[in-house]
Amino acid sequence: MRYELYYWPGIQGRGEFVRLTLEAAGARYVDVARLSRREGGGVPALMRFLEGDAVRRKPFAPPFLKAGKLVIAQTANILQFLGPRHGLAPLDEAGRLWAHQLQLTIADLVTEAHDTHHPIASSLYYEQQKSEARRSASHFVGERMPKHLDYFEQVLADNPRGKGHAVGKALSYVDLSLFQVVAGLRYAFPKSMRKLERDRTRITALYDKVAALPRIAAYLGSARRIPFNQSGIFRHYPELDA
């Protein structure tokens, strides 16, 4: 089957967690909105699902994945669908629940990271909430980032199957998502991350291991990987990295 991924074409955003899993799986997929409009791509391809009659069970927002007749939205939901199908999640119930629980915790962290630059409203520009963003980011960097990173460091330490994976004894979508979180936090808050990673070596080792996976390395070097930019979830405003 060829999957169709639908996500905003100009950013990594939440779609990137899905892209990484599809790439690590070696799955066949089309990143639909990145096709030209002539090829049926662009933002109109998304809007058909959000506003039109393309599907009865409409998503609230991208990303969503078309898998045969299924249209699945919400990043963590897409990953719990893909994971067991592609050897990127445990197959037993306890393992699946644990992987999903970690993914939902990552999703919370991602929302908090986004809200540092948009604490008042997503519909306003950064420039319209700059001083609030500065206050919000100082709490995120000082309290929340260390708390979250400590948690995942502990998760890696507590995994009895070891080998530097978050869940079980093999690579999972949780490892891929943690890689993306570290990449994003390094882009957005380079100074803070340098400090925080000094004594959180398991997270750094996981990042390196994922980056070196042949399929991931190939993906990161390709044009399919959209560079980080100032429209995504992780944005680099030096004044927020204090």
Next chain:
Amino acid sequence: MRYELYYWPGIQGRGEFVRLTLEAAGARYVDVARLSRREGGGVPALMRFLEGDAVRRKPFAPPFLKAGKLVIAQTANILQFLGPRHGLAPLDEAGRLWAHQLQLTIADLVTEAHDTHHPIASSLYYEQQKSEARRSASHFVGERMPKHLDYFEQVLADNPRGKGHAVGKALSYVDLSLFQVVAGLRYAFPKSMRKLERDRTRITALYDKVAALPRIAAYLGSARRIPFNQSGIFRHYPELDA
């Protein structure tokens, strides 16, 4: 099996979505942290799991549910575990994914509702971010609440099995969660909700139907239902309901 629910004892919060599903299921459960400390309850009962050695796969935060040997965290994850076991979710894969997708969208709305009174940081008091809260709430009430309510109104309209349920032809945890969202939004933003519910009659009908379920009605009238208050997710600050 007797479930053990772990959540902050003084608020409805995210734990309430789990309580409603357990109550509607007629499941046997203990709300552990609401027991006295002598009975093994109170906040220390929670902290054992978050900081101590009570469990290897530690939750990041409450709520979490102990089901035999499993300890499951993240509200939506708990509900997707409980739902199919108690006839409160579809059993087919497409239906389960759809129910979970809706629950995750509800979770996003709940976070946005919380962040209206804590836009800068959860660790600060409301009084320390009051003017920011006013700005944030005006966007939530003016843009996000209508958008979310319209979405769920559409979900109810688009359900071919009809009968006023969000998913399939029977009561599910999604219906119970939508009930709780309406209850919370009415408490926090009574003026705005009165206006918004005027032309969103399906949501209101769903609320009434859930409130009238014998088990839910009994629960709502019992001491087990913690009243809304100014420490929870939904808080009534009249200045935010403009």
